[in-house]
Amino acid sequence: MLMKTKTSHKDEAGAEFRAGITACLPTIPGYWSIGFAAGAIGTLSGFTTLQTAxxxxxxxxxxxxxxxYSLWAAGAEVASVVFSVFLVNLRYLLMSSAMSVFFREHSTLQKLVSGLLLTDETFGVAVQRGSQHSTVPFAWMLGLNVAAWLNWILACVVGAWLASALPSSLMEGLSFSLVSMFIGLVLMLWFASHRKALETFSIAAAVVITLLTARQMDISLVVIIAASVSATLATLGLRFFSKGGK
Known part of the structure; x- marks a missing residue:
């Protein structure tokens, strides 16, 4: 009887894991488009394909x-790079906090693993699942996160490898085309978004912060502050509207 119960739990966990992978599928094109650009920029910044991976x-x-990549290529100090990355990623503290209501019954290790692999896309998918079922199974979240993580790595590797294989004459003009492509990707994601008002507010906040502080501070610091504040406001707004939807 005990063996049957263990087998049943394993089968259920396996089914949830596969369901998490399936839930990730709609977001994979986004990972590939942006990851490809990130990998290519890594090559332009002087990193090898292995280092990019x-x-x-x-x-x-x-x-x-x-x-x-931009700070490293500009010769910024290591401490400055680490602090800047830390500021940009502060929004994940808010995302993890919003997700915690769906993980109350999970162990500390399961919460840690789920939080470490959390992204903007997996957060949105998981919140939708949690809002519908009031809980998010760990196996389901693991399948969602692992699928996204592996696709991101593969996309970066392919982008880095293709960029390194291009002739030097094309490499010189690639940086501008990648910036243009990144802008196009942002616009594409915005048009496909179901929360255009919230994202428009976040973009407007970043623009206003940039205009007000560009003359008083270094532009690289301005970009970091604008991105961090606007992302934080968007996350707080998403959390507020998610609670309102309940």
């Missing part, structure tokens, strides 16, 4: 990777 697996956040 290691950074993608450890840092694992698009905005922070773009910031890291």
């Amino acid at each position: 290691l950074l993608a697996s450890v840092l694992y956040t698009g905005s922070a990777q773009f910031l890291f």
Whole structure:
């Protein structure tokens, strides 16, 4: 009887894990489009494909990777790079806090693993699942996170490898085209979003902060502050509207 119960739990966990992978599928094109650009910029910044892969697996956040590459290429100090990445990633504290209501019955290790692999996209998918079922199974969250994590790494590796294989004449003009592509991706994601008002407010907040502080501070610091504040406001707004929806 005990063996049957253990087998049943394993089967249920396996089914939840596969369901989490399935839930991740709609977000994978986004990971590939931005991850490809991040990997290519890594090559332009002087990193090898292996170094880009290691950074993608450890840092694992698009905005922070773009910031890291730009600061490193500009010759910024290590402490400055670390602090800047920390500021950009502060929003994940708020996201994890919002997710905690769905993980009350899980162990500390399960919460830690789920939080370490959390991204903007997996957060949105998981919140939708939690709002519908009042809980998020760990196996389901693990499947969602692992699928997103592996696809991000693979996309960065492919982008880095293709960029390194291009002729030097094309490499010189690639940085501008990647910036243009990144802007296009942002617009594409905005048009596909179901929360355009919230995202428009976040963009407007970043623009206002940039205009008000650009003359008083270094532009790189202004960008970090604007991105951090606007992302924080968007996360707080998302949490507020999620509670209001209940």
